[in-house]
Amino acid sequence: MAGKILVLGATGNVGTPLVKALVAKGESVRAATRSGRAVAGAEGVVFDYADTATFAAAFEGVDRAYVMLPAGYVDAKALLLPVIEAAAARKVKVVFQSVFGVDADDSIPYRQVEIALEKTGTPYVILRPNWFSDNFHTYWKAGIAHGTIAVPAGEGKSSFIDVRDIADSAAAALTSGAFDNRAFNLTGPEALGYAEAAKLLSEITGKPVAYQPVDDATFVGILTGAGVPDDYANFLAAIFHPVREGWTAPVSDAVQTLTGHAPRSLAAYAADNVAALKA
Ligand SMILES: NC(=O)c1ccc[n+]([C@@H]2O[C@H](COP(=O)([O-])OP(=O)(O)OC[C@H]3O[C@@H](n4cnc5c(N)ncnc54)[C@H](OP(=O)(O)O)[C@@H]3O)[C@@H](O)[C@H]2O)c1
Structure with missing residues (x-):
């Protein structure tokens, strides 16, 4: 057994x-x-x-x-x-x-x-x-409540992934030996910039949300002002460098391979989490 x-x-x-x-x-x-x-x-x-x-x-x-x-x-x-x-x-x-x-x-x-x-x-x-879709109702929720997502992402795009697709992929990897000793880059179905994501969230929540690109120092100041410890705020700022470079934009078929279903879009994520996004 x-x-x-x-x-x-x-x-x-x-x-x-x-x-x-x-x-x-x-x-x-x-x-x-x-x-x-x-x-x-x-x-x-x-x-x-x-x-x-x-x-x-x-x-x-x-x-x-x-x-x-x-x-x-x-x-x-x-x-x-x-x-x-x-x-x-x-x-x-x-x-x-x-x-x-x-x-x-x-x-x-x-x-x-x-x-x-x-x-x-x-x-x-x-x-x-890749970057979680769910960050929008966790990390960036306070910003969304004020109508602005202020992150140092520049014009970079990310193929945001819904945590349910990470969980489904993990469940498949844990319950089958077919994927053993391999690595999978998990992404959502499309790459979006933060301005596109903000527009989509505005449409789905019915609340105006805009993207404000900021520099690292401004971003760290916003986070530490909200109580995030200095070292973690600096860590989060640092991991936006790959976003600005376009390195988080690729889309993979790994969720489909592992789970047998397509990954959820950012629009599907937002529709299913609209209450949390508006709270
Ligand atoms: N967010 C993103 O966009 C992103 C993208 C790519 C990769 N990741 C990776 O994903 C990780 C976060 O995943 P997640 O958001 O699912 O995690 P999470 O929600 O932050 O994990 C919280 C869970 O960890 C438990 N926990 C917290 N501190 C613990 C400790 N000292 N010992 C044991 N358990 C502890 C919590 O329960 P208790 O508090 O009751 O202990 C809770 O069950 C990040 O660290 C990053 O490496 C994140």
Whole structure:
């Protein structure tokens, strides 16, 4: 009988629909968070990246794991490498949520985590999602409420991806061996600039929303003014450089390959999240 699937970040943006998708497939799911609370249909377990003493109980009886780093943490290597090691030591298959574009340069910390995972010899699937559509009702929600999305994206376009498509892709990678030991660049179906995205969100929410391109310093000032820690604000500013360069614009067929369905458009995302976008 197959073992349990450990899902890290189980109540997060990707974790929530992932747990739901796995439970719907009849899998036995262990939902890991710091609180350890049970999530609909899944048992809960206490897990903290910062406390390796929580790892052994989390991996008990597990043969597959979804490994990701929650938002807000900057030191990907320090927090993820011990989890990868703990999984590999138990021969647990790892589906790792990485970041779109990190394969461009082996010195990027997320790429170094990918390389470490590849070298362990444990089965793995690497998923590299592009910018989440869902950022519009999380990170950029306050801006939308004020009618302006102010980010340092220039005129760059991104093939935004709906977290439900990341979750569906992860569920497929966790429940099939067909994709093992491969990496997938996950994108939505089309690349849009932030001005186009703002126009689309205006139409769907019925509220005027405009895009205001800003420089890094202005952006960091807006974020820190809203309570985002300085290091994470600077990290977010830095990852808009690839957007301005056009490197986040490619569209892949990976969601279709993994899930058998086309990825959701930004318009479909907005229509399904209109209440959160207007709140
Ligand atoms: N947003 C984007 O556009 C984008 C694009 C590409 C890649 N990514 C990648 O995706 C990651 C974020 O994914 P996401 O938005 O799904 O994550 P998320 O929603 O920020 O994850 C939150 C989850 O992590 C848990 N958590 C938080 N701190 C924890 C800790 N110290 N130990 C254990 N669990 C902890 C939370 O539960 P508790 O608080 O109860 O512990 C919650 O279940 C980013 O770090 C980035 O690497 C993001």
